[in-house]
Amino acid sequence: MNTICIMCPMGCPLTIEESDGNIVVTGNTCKRGEAYGKDEYSHPKRAVTSLVKMKDGGVASVKTSQSVPKERIFDVVRFIGSVTADSGVRIGDVIARDVLGLGVDIIVTGRK
Numbered sequence: 785m786n787t788i789c790i791m792c793p794m795g796c797p798l799t800i801e802e803s804d805g806n807i808v809v810t811g812n813t814c815k816r817g818e819a820y821g822k823d824e825y826s827h828p829k830r831a832v833t834s835l836v837k838m839k840d841g842g843v844a845s846v847k848t849s850q851s852v853p854k855e856r857i858f859d860v861v862r863f864i865g866s867v868t869a870d871s872g873v874r875i876g877d878v879i880a881r882d883v884l885g886l887g888v889d890i891i892v893t894g895r896k
């Protein structure tokens with residue numbers, strides 16, 4: 785498997801292979817790239833960003849506090865779509881905790 789490390793702007797091209805039951809990452813320049821490659825191969829995750837309606841009719845931009853497994857992204861997006869935030873929310877506020885039991889919170893990143 786080939787991919788690009790997204791852990792820093794260098795964007796090192798990674799090759800990830802399984803050899804004798806071990807995941808082997810090459811092309812990385814540092815240990816973060818090796819860890820990213822192993823995660824990407826065995827259990828890829830992504831941060832989720834979206835918009836939440838507010839009670840006053842506005843919207844707030846939000847993100848997950850941590851990356852979520854790729855196969856759960858649409859579940860998290862659907863959950864976020866079901867939330868209505870208080871009108872007084874501010875950047876950094878947590879509007880939902882431990883979403884779907886994933887251990888991830890939803891954090892306000894902006895207001896529109």
Ligand code: SF4
Pocket residue numbers: 789790791792793794795796811812813814815816817818
């Ligand atoms: S391997 Fe290291 S240097 Fe290369 S993109 Fe990933 S984090 Fe950056």
